[in-house]
Amino acid sequence: WLKPSRLTRWVSRPPISRVDGAQGCSATLLGAMMMGGQPGVYVLNRNTKREQGRKAQLTNISAGKTVASIVRTTLGPRAMLKMLLDPMGGIVMTNDGNAILREVDVTHPAAKNMIELSRAQDEEVGDGTTSVIILAGEFLGVAEPLLAKNLHPTVIVSGYMQALDDALEIMKTIAVPIDTNDPEAVREVVRGAIDTKFVSRYGNLISDLAIKATKMVCIDKPDGRKEIDLKRYAKVEKLSGGELSECVVLDGVMFNKDITHPRMRRMIKNPRVVLLDCPLEYKKGESQTNVEITKEADWEKLLQQEEDEMKKVCEDIIKVKPDLVITEKGVSDLAQHFLLKANISVIRRIRKTDNNRIARVTGASICNRTEELTEASVGSKCGLFQIKKIGDEYFTFMTECEDPKACTVILRGASRDVLNEMERNLQDAFCVARNIILEPRMLPGGGATEMELAARLKEKAKAIPGTRQFAYRAIADALEVIPRSLAHNCGADVVRVMTDLRARHAVPGGEKMGIDGNKGTVADVKALGIMDTFAVKQQTLRTSIEAAAMLLRIDDIISGISQKKRGGGGGGGAQQGEDETFGDARDG
Numbered sequence: 141w142l143k144p145s146r147l148t149r150w151v152s153r154p155p156i157s158r159v160d161g162a163q164g165c166s167a168t169l170l171g172a173m174m175m176g177g178q179p180g181v182y183v184l185n186r187n188t189k190r191e192q193g194r195k196a197q198l199t200n201i202s203a204g205k206t207v208a209s210i211v212r213t214t215l216g217p218r219a220m221l222k223m224l225l226d227p228m229g230g231i232v233m234t235n236d237g238n239a240i241l242r243e244v245d246v247t248h249p250a251a252k253n254m255i256e257l258s259r260a261q262d263e264e265v266g267d268g269t270t271s272v273i274i275l276a277g278e279f280l281g282v283a284e285p286l287l288a289k290n291l292h293p294t295v296i297v298s299g300y301m302q303a304l305d306d307a308l309e310i311m312k313t314i315a316v317p318i319d320t321n322d323p324e325a326v327r328e329v330v331r332g333a334i335d336t337k338f339v340s341r342y343g344n345l346i347s348d349l350a351i352k353a354t355k356m357v358c359i360d361k362p363d364g365r366k367e368i369d370l371k372r373y374a375k376v377e378k379l380s381g382g383e384l385s386e387c388v389v390l391d392g393v394m395f396n397k398d399i400t401h402p403r404m405r406r407m408i409k410n411p412r413v414v415l416l417d418c419p420l421e422y423k424k425g426e427s428q429t430n431v432e433i434t435k436e437a438d439w440e441k442l443l444q445q446e447e448d449e450m451k452k453v454c455e456d457i458i459k460v461k462p463d464l465v466i467t468e469k470g471v472s473d474l475a476q477h478f479l480l481k482a483n484i485s486v487i488r489r490i491r492k493t494d495n496n497r498i499a500r501v502t503g504a505s506i507c508n509r510t511e512e513l514t515e516a517s518v519g520s521k522c523g524l525f526q527i528k529k530i531g532d533e534y535f536t537f538m539t540e541c542e543d544p545k546a547c548t549v550i551l552r553g554a555s556r557d558v559l560n561e562m563e564r565n566l567q568d569a570f571c572v573a574r575n576i577i578l579e580p581r582m583l584p585g586g587g588a589t590e591m592e593l594a595a596r597l598k599e600k601a602k603a604i605p606g607t608r609q610f611a612y613r614a615i616a617d618a619l620e621v622i623p624r625s626l627a628h629n630c631g632a633d634v635v636r637v638m639t640d641l642r643a644r645h646a647v648p649g650g651e652k653m654g655i656d657g658n659k660g661t662v663a664d665v666k667a668l669g670i671m672d673t674f675a676v677k678q679q680t681l682r683t684s685i686e687a688a689a690m691l692l693r694i695d696d697i698i699s700g701i702s703q704k705k706r707g708g709g710g711g712g713g714a715q716q717g718e719d720e721t722f723g724d725a726r727d728g
Contacts, residue, residue: 208277237270266571279688299611350569382552421472586654587623632660
């Protein structure tokens with residue numbers, strides 16, 4: 141019954157061990173234990189791609205350099221913008237490293253890892269997202285010739301780590317403390333961070349908004365620490381239309397809601413505010429409830445009971461004499477009627493996050509049941525409650541609050557795209573302002589810090605024995621990529637500028653010399669007010685070197701397509717013509 145051709149093919153194939161009836165198990169056991177006690181050999185499934193040793197390292201390096209090349213032109217004040225089309229047809233125009241890489245779809249695992257760096261940098265310190273990618277790409281790039289010289293990746297990594305420790309020490313010595321109580325000094329720093337962005341032409345507008353909002357939400361803890369939660373308590377509202385000069389930080393909050401009844405007051409001075417987290421309507425049954433009524437009087441009783449219940453809830457509220465009731469849930473017509481008679485304005489279905497902000501600015505506490513309302517729950521720190529119509533919509537403003545610990549930043553601009561880019565830049569400015577208040581130390585910007593580190597590390601490299609010196613020196617060379625990219629992006633003569641910079645940093649006292657990103661000339665960046673926060677520089681350097689070191693230590697990339705991804709089921713494998721298998725897959 142076995143034809144010769146079938147027989148040869150059956151015999152020449154190794155027996156396939158089946159796992160759960162899957163047509164291509166992840167590992168096929170080829171041989172049992174050999175006579176000499178050697179272990180069995182596991183061979184990967186045929187769909188698995190595997191890159192080993194030098195090839196894996198070189199593909200990782202090339203992937204890192206490719207990701208870095210995407211954002212390299214977006215560094216500096218003369219940076220280019222990138223236009224990205226998302227799958228839904230939306231357009232993103234930005235030069236923010238994280239925003240660009242978030243939209244780029246990559247498949248290579250090392251490239252995904254690089255993009256993750258930018259996200260981590262954005263969440264941690266909010267600035268330096270482009271620099272971290274450029275540096276990581278360059279640190280990988282300078283390892284290529286070292287690998288070609290047959291240096292072991294572990295030696296390269298240990299050289300990198302030693303350079304990182306030394307670089308962080310050098311940065312601490314050249315850092316300059318800053319007085320956070322001097323508004324001009326803080327503004328200069330924030331300006332330095334966002335001058336490379338789209339909003340730099342609006343002067344101090346964005347930096348002033350950011351500093352004001354950050355100082356407003358800053359809370360001094362009893363142990364001396366400061367807590368700045370911008371994500372939760374500084375809300376950015378984008379309203380299309382209007383003038384840029386109308387952008388403002390409110391000393392209170394604003395939200396897109398109107399009162400529930402047209403006869404309620406739309407403007408109240410010094411309102412007493414009650415915040416609720418419960419519905420002001422009759423409770424519905426948990427499950428479907430059927431009531432059978434035989435007499436009309438019973439129906440009347442039922443309605444009366446509902447009304448009495450609602451009246452009781454409203455009386456609980458009216459007892460504390462509020463002017464304004466805000467609830468996260470619904471408000472029935474009956475409740476509106478009772479509250480309107482007591483001259484109380486009502487706003488319903490407000491977001492939980494907005495309610496938390498209102499609690500911070502008014503001093504009210506959010507109640508879950510109306511029976512629990514007391515005088516202490518009423519907020520009275522708000523100076524003015526007002527509803528204004530902007531465009532087609534009504535917005536509620538609660539302003540003139542005393543010592544507000546939350547705020548709303550209103551951005552006005554011509555179009556949605558402009559507003560989105562302004563918001564991205566504002567988030568960066570927020571983070572810089574927060575970093576300065578939490579860590580009031582500065583470093584020279586404009587590539588000056590990187591050049592100083594490069595110059596000092598090259599000096600220190602001479603004292604390092606063995607082959608680690610090559611890796612240590614490679615970090616020093618790679619750090620020059622930041623000033624080089626700055627010079628390149630503003631159209632300067634790169635070779636001349638870089639030679640000039642190296643000469644300035646070779647002599648003591650040259651650590652303030654960097655590149656003026658607008659003119660492309662070597663200048664004293666401290667005099668120009670181009671400064672970076674210590675937290676950002678430290679995080680950038682640490683993240684990029686550690687990421688490069690991690691990628692260099694990878695010597696094997698295995699990418700197997702699992703059964704599930706291939707579509708599962710029996711018939712999934714029939715598409716591979718030459719890979720004929722026995723059993724379910726062949727029989728369909």
